Amino acid sequence: MTQPVPMVDVIRGDMVESRHAGHAVICDASGGIVRSWGDPDLAIYPRSSCKMIQALPLIESGAADAAGLGPRQLALSCASHNGAAIHTRPVTEWLNALGLGEDDLRCGPQEPADIPARDALIRAGDSPCQVHNNCSGKHSGFLTLNRHLGAGSEYHEPDHPVQRAVLEAFEAVTDETSPGYGIDGCSAPNFACSVHGLARAMARFAAARSGQGTREDAMVRLREAMVAHPELVAGEGRACTSLMRAMNGVAVKTGAEAVFVAILPDQGLGVAVKIVDGTTRGAETAVAAILSGLGVLDPQHPAARALLETPIASRRGIPAGRIQPTEALLTGWS
Amino acid sequence: MTQPVPMVDVIRGDMVESRHAGHAVICDASGGIVRSWGDPDLAIYPRSSCKMIQALPLIESGAADAAGLGPRQLALSCASHNGAAIHTRPVTEWLNALGLGEDDLRCGPQEPADIPARDALIRAGDSPCQVHNNCSGKHSGFLTLNRHLGAGSEYHEPDHPVQRAVLEAFEAVTDETSPGYGIDGCSAPNFACSVHGLARAMARFAAARSGQGTREDAMVRLREAMVAHPELVAGEGRACTSLMRAMNGVAVKTGAEAVFVAILPDQGLGVAVKIVDGTTRGAETAVAAILSGLGVLDPQHPAARALLETPIASRRGIPAGRIQPTEALLTGWS
Numbered sequence: 001m002t003q004p005v006p007m008v009d010v011i012r013g014d015m016v017e018s019r020h021a022g023h024a025v026i027c028d029a030s031g032g033i034v035r036s037w038g039d040p041d042l043a044i045y046p047r048s049s050c051k052m053i054q055a056l057p058l059i060e061s062g063a064a065d066a067a068g069l070g071p072r073q074l075a076l077s078c079a080s081h082n083g084a085a086i087h088t089r090p091v092t093e094w095l096n097a098l099g100l101g102e103d104d105l106r107c108g109p110q111e112p113a114d115i116p117a118r119d120a121l122i123r124a125g126d127s128p129c130q131v132h133n134n135c136s137g138k139h140s141g142f143l144t145l146n147r148h149l150g151a152g153s154e155y156h157e158p159d160h161p162v163q164r165a166v167l168e169a170f171e172a173v174t175d176e177t178s179p180g181y182g183i184d185g186c187s188a189p190n191f192a193c194s195v196h197g198l199a200r201a202m203a204r205f206a207a208a209r210s211g212q213g214t215r216e217d218a219m220v221r222l223r224e225a226m227v228a229h230p231e232l233v234a235g236e237g238r239a240c241t242s243l244m245r246a247m248n249g250v251a252v253k254t255g256a257e258a259v260f261v262a263i264l265p266d267q268g269l270g271v272a273v274k275i276v277d278g279t280t281r282g283a284e285t286a287v288a289a290i291l292s293g294l295g296v297l298d299p300q301h302p303a304a305r306a307l308l309e310t311p312i313a314s315r316r317g318i319p320a321g322r323i324q325p326t327e328a329l330l331t332g333w334s
Numbered sequence: 335m336t337q338p339v340p341m342v343d344v345i346r347g348d349m350v351e352s353r354h355a356g357h358a359v360i361c362d363a364s365g366g367i368v369r370s371w372g373d374p375d376l377a378i379y380p381r382s383s384c385k386m387i388q389a390l391p392l393i394e395s396g397a398a399d400a401a402g403l404g405p406r407q408l409a410l411s412c413a414s415h416n417g418a419a420i421h422t423r424p425v426t427e428w429l430n431a432l433g434l435g436e437d438d439l440r441c442g443p444q445e446p447a448d449i450p451a452r453d454a455l456i457r458a459g460d461s462p463c464q465v466h467n468n469c470s471g472k473h474s475g476f477l478t479l480n481r482h483l484g485a486g487s488e489y490h491e492p493d494h495p496v497q498r499a500v501l502e503a504f505e506a507v508t509d510e511t512s513p514g515y516g517i518d519g520c521s522a523p524n525f526a527c528s529v530h531g532l533a534r535a536m537a538r539f540a541a542a543r544s545g546q547g548t549r550e551d552a553m554v555r556l557r558e559a560m561v562a563h564p565e566l567v568a569g570e571g572r573a574c575t576s577l578m579r580a581m582n583g584v585a586v587k588t589g590a591e592a593v594f595v596a597i598l599p600d601q602g603l604g605v606a607v608k609i610v611d612g613t614t615r616g617a618e619t620a621v622a623a624i625l626s627g628l629g630v631l632d633p634q635h636p637a638a639r640a641l642l643e644t645p646i647a648s649r650r651g652i653p654a655g656r657i658q659p660t661e662a663l664l665t666g667w668s
Contacts, residue, residue: 006541010591010612013516015526017379018591018612045351108649121455182347183654192349257352258342277611278344280350292403315442320517 002039004276005328007286019326020282022275024259024290029268031175037319037328040196043116044274045182047190048080049255051138052263053173053224054188058141059218063148074225075232081131081256082113082235083177090232091136100143105130105157107139107186114235119276124270135186136235137232142188152280158189167191172215173201177267185256194270198261201311202270205251205263223263226251239307243291246303250296252287254280260287264296281323285310290324293333337374338610341620345645347656354616355617356592356609358624363541363602365509371662374530378608380416380514381524383589385472386556386597387535388506388522392475392497393552394599401432401546402560408559410471417446417466421656424566425470427634434477437586439464440490441473441520471550471566491585492523501525506549519590529606532595536604539585539597551572555644558598560585573618573641577625580637584630586621588653593619594660598630619644623659627667 004021009015023038033040044051055077058064062103064074073094080089095101109134110281112118130136139156146155148161148329155162159180166187171178174197181189193201208219226233229243233253243252251263258275275282288307291297297304310323338355345351357372367374377418380387381435389411392398398408407428415421429435437598444467446452455462464470477498480489489496492515501523507511508531515523527535542553543664559565564578584595585597592609594617607623609616622641644657 010380012524013526014514015377015379015516017516019610021611043349045346045349048402070429106650108651109650119456122453180348182351183648183652185648187648187650187652190346192347276353277355277613277616279611279613282611295425314517314519314521315444316521317442318517318521320519 005037006326007037007329008282008323009094009273009326010312010321010323012107020275020277020279020286022274022282022286023195023197024271024275024286025195026290027196027270029203030146031200031203033196034047034269035332038262040046041194043179043192043194044198044259045190045192045257046198046261047184047238047255047257047259047262048135049253049259049272050170050198050201051078052165052205052226052251053136053170055141056169056173056215056218057162058145060169060214061145061148061165063145066148069144071207071225072232073137073140073226074222075229077141078222078226078253079137080134080240081109081137081190081231081232082238083128083134084117084233086295087123087137087235088117088131091131091140095141095143098143098147102130105133105136105139106154107133107135110134115211116246117185118138123233139186139188154207156186163189172199173204174200175200179239193276195304196274202261202263202272203268204270206265206270207268214265218309223251224266226253242303243288246301247291250291252291256285257330258283262283262287262291262330264294267294267296269294281310284322285325286329289329293329338365339371339608340660341371341651341663342616342657342658343369344621344646344655344657345580350618351655354609354613355612355618356583356607356616356620357529358605358607358620359529359533359625360628361530361537361604363537365531365534365537369666370530371585375528376608377526377528378511378532379524379526379531379591379592380384380595381518381589381591381593382469382608383505383587383593384532384535384562385412386415386473386539386588387504388500389475389556390503390507390549391496391553392479393555394503395479395482395499397479400482401478402567403478405555405559405562406566407471408556409563412474412556412560412572412587413471414468415566415568416448416451416469417444418448418451418569418570420565421471422451422465425465425474428474429477432477432481434465436464439467439470439473439476440488441467442551443468444468461476461526467520473520473522490520491523497523506533507538509534521617531609532606533604536595536597537602538604540599540604541602557599559587560587575624576637576640580632580635584625588617588623592617594618596621596625598628601628601630615644617657619657620663623663626664
């Protein structure tokens with residue numbers, strides 16, 4: 001097996017203090033590898049980076065249109081959100097419009113990453129609920145599809161029709177037979193694929209054009225919903241949100257354990273990154289370096305600089321170091 | 335340079351999802367390597383794992399006795415604490431006894447890791463202060479030494495007499511000339527050494543016996559203070575606290591960016607671990623495996639099991655995987 005490639009250095013003083021190695025693939029719409037680092041065939045769990053794939057059956061089945069979902073709900077269905085009010089209010093309204101409520105979700109409760117939302121809960125003496133879970137939009141999408149399919153309430157179980165539909169879409173767009181699944185933090189199955197397969201799926205999202213059939217239509221709608229509502233896909237201060245705002249039409253998505261993907265419609269390219277140690281900081285800096293290398297992210301944009309030369313400071317604000325990509329990600333771009 | 339060794343696997347479903355590699359040394363009191371993984375000569379920042387070294391001048395100078403410090407203050411001087419009331423109250427009392435206050439600290443404010451303390455601050459509408467900083471005990475020790483030395487208020491600056499005393503002790507017990515320093519999260523300099531040097535220093539703490547001079551006396555007092563007050567060194571739910579409670583006289587200490595050390599007095603051994611990616615979960619599981627291998631931690635003890643087979647579950651409690659040491663740490667023990 002090809003070893004992972006050092007991609008990100010954490011520097012303190014004059015020394016590399018920590019280092020993140022990973023695998024990455026840039027793929028075109030034909031499925032061909034444009035560039036790769038490490039092992040393209042390594043099987044990984046995409047985790048939340050594949051939420052736009054998990055949302056395909058929601059649209060393709062007709063469930064999204066039957067429920068009157070617009071771009072904001074579609075963006076939330078692809079989101080790992082912060083649990084801020086801008087996320088939890090529309091999710092609650094969406095559930096109510098389906099005649100459902102928080103207790104129909106199966107994602108479990110999670111403390112909001114959004115500090116004002118977190119503090120408001122603590123001040124009120126309330127506990128976080130399932131709507132605060134970063135996956136509550138994806139699960140509202142699952143519930144919408146489930147309503148359309150008329151299946152049972154335990155839509156998160158791997159053999160449920162909702163998850164069988166997800167697997168079918170997942171294997172089709174990755175062009176692989178999934179080697180298996182793991183249970184994700186939100187209790188839904190997360191199907192495995194290779195780094196190459198994940199990049200290939202993103203390239204298909206990138207190359208999709210409207211009017212070319214149900215699948216491409218769905219891909220365009222999800223991609224454009226993410227780009228139109230970057231604040232719904234993650235939240236203030238988050239890399240997905242700031243990177244999409246800094247680029248022109250490129251959709252990006254993070255996943256737990258240091259997965260990151262990107263969809264580049266103008267180039268017809270897809271990107272998948274997996275940092276082997278699972279650290280978010282590694283995946284964020286690596287994907288920012290690749291997007292800069294591909295020419296879609298201005299490395300001088302503040303959102304890019306925050307990831308390409310992330311300052312490390314003491315708790316009194318004394319500069320202490322930085323996080324930056326290694327030469328492996330900074331060189332070799334044509 | 336010798337490559338880091340895979341030490342910890344994060345398993346989800348049937349697959350290794352993420353992996354942590356690192357360097358580690360077990361050293362005896364003569365400075366000899368008993369066993370090592372990866373590169374013993376790699377220069378690292380020990381970060382908070384060397385707080386017991388940073389506290390040596392506090393005792394050796396006579397400052398601790400002049401201020402009437404007992405084992406609880408000495409344990410706090412070695413602590414990376416949770417900012418719970420059991421930590422912040424004695425630190426405040428210690429500062430007050432010196433005629434000093436929170437604004438004499440230079441560690442900066444930090445939100446408490448202790449959830450009840452954090453929530454109490456939020457409910458009261460208060461901001462965290464410098465006493466909540468996990469290093470406030472170390473800094474109270476610096477202030478105590480500084481009072482004794484009669485030096486200026488900026489005791490955290492690298493050329494201040496307090497930090498020069500720390501460097502002298504650091505180089506003596508690691509038996510190395512430090513290649514440099516980085517600014518730690520608490521704004522104090524953190525001197526670099528090799529993994530071997532850090533393990534050697536811990537072996538000296540392990541082999542120290544009372545009545546063998548100022549340095550060994552100080553080492554014994556600090557080691558015994560940590561073991562006597564594991565709840566002050568970290569806090570409820572933290573690995574340092576639970577591991578020290580689970581063992582008989584062994585002191586352990588974590589440092590940021592995945593450093594972990596152990597002091598084994600009965601064996602006269604010191605241990606130092608650095609996980610290259612800087613993840614706490616990696617360092618905790620690796621040190622638990624080494625302590626089990628050395629026979630000082632019962633692998634069936636709940637505190638050990640929590641690190642040697644850490645359960646991963648979804649937010650609804652569905653089992654999803656586990657974190658466990660690799661064969662490299664589980665085999666080869668005599």
